[in-house]
Amino acid sequence: MDKVLDAISDKLLPLANKLGSNRYLAVLRDAFMLAFPLTMFGSIIVVLTNLPFFNDSTKATLASLFGNGQNATMSIMTIFVTFGIGYYLSRTYEVEGIFGGAVSFSSFLLLTPFYTLLDNGEQVTGVLSLDRLGAKGMFLGMIVAFLAAEIYCRTTKKGWQIKMPDSVPPAVSKSFAALIPATLTLSIFLVLNAVMTGLFHTNLHDVIYKVIQAPLVGLGSSIWATLIAIFFIQFLWFFGLHGQILVNSVMDPIWNTLMLENLEAYQAHKALPHIISKPFMETFTVGLGGSGMTLAVVIIMAFILKKKMYRDVGRLALGAGIFNVNEPVIFGLPIVLNATILIPWVLAPIIVTAFNYTVMAIGLVPAPTGVSVPWTVPIFFSGMMATNSVLGGLLQIVDVVIVGFLWYPFLRVLDKQDDSAL
Incomplete structure (x- = not known):
């Protein structure tokens, strides 16, 4: 068994290292983290203005204020x-990041229709629709930002710049240096938008949404794609590789888009379109003690297992586990490369996620509203905040019990092994 695990590890390490060091995945991750404190603030506002004990009139008043x-x-x-994509990608090319970010954002706006349609079909020009700056424009924004930043950086690296004398203030000099690359980049996207609107009488927002974003979002919102993602997260962690970073760098754009679509529906008092979303993954997987839902494991180790080494690790890891930080148990039990507990480590999150999806699909527990909850919020509170219902918190407690039952037989086997070493 050890030889098999070593062989798998040898194959996975190079692949994981390539994914982890990939320039574009790293930039995408950092760009979403740039938005994190802002979206967290917005989520807090949504929670506070939609508390369950407020009536509709109070909620409407708070929403207007x-x-x-x-x-x-x-x-x-x-x-x-x-x-963020333009900024961080420019920095990887050692190009001034602030101009790269501005050019990427402006390129996205060049492809964005400055009009909206009212319910009666009337077109109002000179305005930007919020949905195009949110969920509906997410994939086009990412594609355009990467392309614009690449063009801007490569043009800059070729030396197509206006160089000013050393006596000119740095801010002025940098602005002139960015002038030609920025003009070239923006011109490309301006012409592209002219072609789409003039020849095809449409816009890239609608094209990308229908051709790319909608199918990907539909795939990412399925329980089967989610379970496959969780399997790879757990499998990679078993070999000591950070499964969240590797898998989420691919899935986060989809899950975040699903989150925004849920939030828009929730704010409009419509039925939530998705169960799977970023808050679902944060609250009902990581939010149960960290990667692998290990809060129940830590509790069993701390208070039920007999061996002192396991009790000590469990008690040391309990404080961190309450706030969903579980590296102490992953590397202290250890979970990494521990064949005895491979089965519950991989299967427990899959089973619990499928259970959570089922109870939400049949309406026993409401789906997450789209509010972003910090993954460090302890169980019950995070579930209640994510779903705007006490049922979300109770579901998390049930999840912990299920994980405990699935893990307990394997932990008992582990507890009986290698007595001579203690």
């Missing part, structure tokens, strides 16, 4: 992501 807290943050998340 404080609604911009969400409109200026979560609803325009694509703005932050496009700027």
